[in-house]
Amino acid sequence: MKIEAKDRLVEYGIKPSLHRIAIMDYLIKNHVHPAADTIFSSLYPSIPTLSKTTVYNTLKLFEEQGAVAAIVIDEKNVRYDADLSPHAHFRCKKCGAIHDLKLENFEAMKVVNAGNLQITECQVYFGGYCGNCSILTDYSVN
Amino acid sequence: MKIEAKDRLVEYGIKPSLHRIAIMDYLIKNHVHPAADTIFSSLYPSIPTLSKTTVYNTLKLFEEQGAVAAIVIDEKNVRYDADLSPHAHFRCKKCGAIHDLKLENFEAMKVVNAGNLQITECQVYFGGYCGNCSILTDYSVN
DNA sequence: AAATAAAACTGTAATTATTACAAAATTAAA
DNA sequence: TTTAATTTTGTAATAATTACAGTTTTATTT
Numbered sequence: 255m256k257i258e259a260k261d262r263l264v265e266y267g268i269k270p271s272l273h274r275i276a277i278m279d280y281l282i283k284n285h286v287h288p289a290a291d292t293i294f295s296s297l298y299p300s301i302p303t304l305s306k307t308t309v310y311n312t313l314k315l316f317e318e319q320g321a322v323a324a325i326v327i328d329e330k331n332v333r334y335d336a337d338l339s340p341h342a343h344f345r346c347k348k349c350g351a352i353h354d355l356k357l358e359n360f361e362a363m364k365v366v367n368a369g370n371l372q373i374t375e376c377q378v379y380f381g382g383y384c385g386n387c388s389i390l391t392d393y394s395v396n
Numbered sequence: 397m398k399i400e401a402k403d404r405l406v407e408y409g410i411k412p413s414l415h416r417i418a419i420m421d422y423l424i425k426n427h428v429h430p431a432a433d434t435i436f437s438s439l440y441p442s443i444p445t446l447s448k449t450t451v452y453n454t455l456k457l458f459e460e461q462g463a464v465a466a467i468v469i470d471e472k473n474v475r476y477d478a479d480l481s482p483h484a485h486f487r488c489k490k491c492g493a494i495h496d497l498k499l500e501n502f503e504a505m506k507v508v509n510a511g512n513l514q515i516t517e518c519q520v521y522f523g524g525y526c527g528n529c530s531i532l533t534d535y536s537v538n
Numbered sequence: 539a540a541a542t543a544a545a546a547c548t549g550t551a552a553t554t555a556t557t558a559c560a561a562a563a564t565t566a567a568a
Numbered sequence: 569t570t571t572a573a574t575t576t577t578g579t580a581a582t583a584a585t586t587a588c589a590g591t592t593t594t595a596t597t598t
Contacts, residue, residue: 271546271594291584305548310585326471326521329556331584344513356508363505363520366498370527371486377521378505379468385512413565413575433555447577452556471585473555 266321281336408463423478484520
């Protein structure tokens with residue numbers, strides 16, 4: 255059911271080629287906030303005609319058109335998110351996994367003195383240890 | 397007056413070598429949230445015995461000890477901040493400059509369902525155009 | 539349907555931030 | 569002052585991303 259992916263592309267003014275649909279479909283179905291390389295490795299077996307450069311180019315196009323969000327929370331690589339509804343992210347310092355988080359009273363938060371800054375977006379990032387890793391942290395030395 | 401820098405190091409359990417003091421001093425005095433390379437380039441003329449690896453190692457040490465904050469807001473490189481008081485950051489999409497922002501009612505914001513996540517830190521990032529760049533955006537095609 | 543133009547895609551090479559590592563220099567301890 | 573420990577250096581390795589030029593695919597025109 256890649257119709258949703260195709261519709262999203264058209265909605266954001268992106269011509270829906272097969273590769274583009276596959277990449278968008280992957281992002282919509284896999285909520286792991288994957289990096290470009292993860293997307294490539296996951297799709298390549300079923301789409302052997304896919305190149306890594308295309309994945310990079312396509313993700314950049316998606317982001318420029320506002321069809322996906324780029325998440326800069328991991329110093330190693332850029333992660334991507336097809337969920338455009340307002341939400342925050344959590345990143346485990348140990349395993350690096352990124353989870354979605356819902357926020358309450360987020361609207362109450364205001365910038366005190368924005369001066370002449372023209373603000374267009376806001377991202378909230380939490381850091382810490384996920385359930386699995388905090389258990390491991392308690393019992394091991396590493 | 398590098399006493400403040402030295403005191404900060406001692407306070408966070410870091411032995412205050414001359415290089416370490418110089419790097420911390422730079423971070424305390426320059427609120428531009430510099431990357432490792434920027435720090436190296438700025439200090440090298442006056443400290444020709446400084447190596448880039450030392451800057452990277454030192455910043456990592458500072459961060460591990462909690463003496464400075466690493467800001468992951470720029471996909472290109474990690475930025476550092478000696479201001480440990482709670483505040484948000486703004487990054488200009490055009491020129492890449494990072495500014496500090498104060499928040500109001502930040503405490504009111506809550507995570508709805510953290511589950512078994514052990515949260516240790518929170519960062520708020522704004523994106524947009526700084527005063528200078530938003531003017532340029534209005535009148536130029538680029 | 540053939541020719542042409544435009545767009546999408548590929549593969550390799552280049553770039554760049556960061557890390558690994560082993561040796562050298564400095565500092566502290568015995 | 570000899571030894572041990574720590575800090576620092578410089579080069580090489582790693583890895584994410586981009587540049588680019590050529591190729592394939594798709595769309596358009598004749």
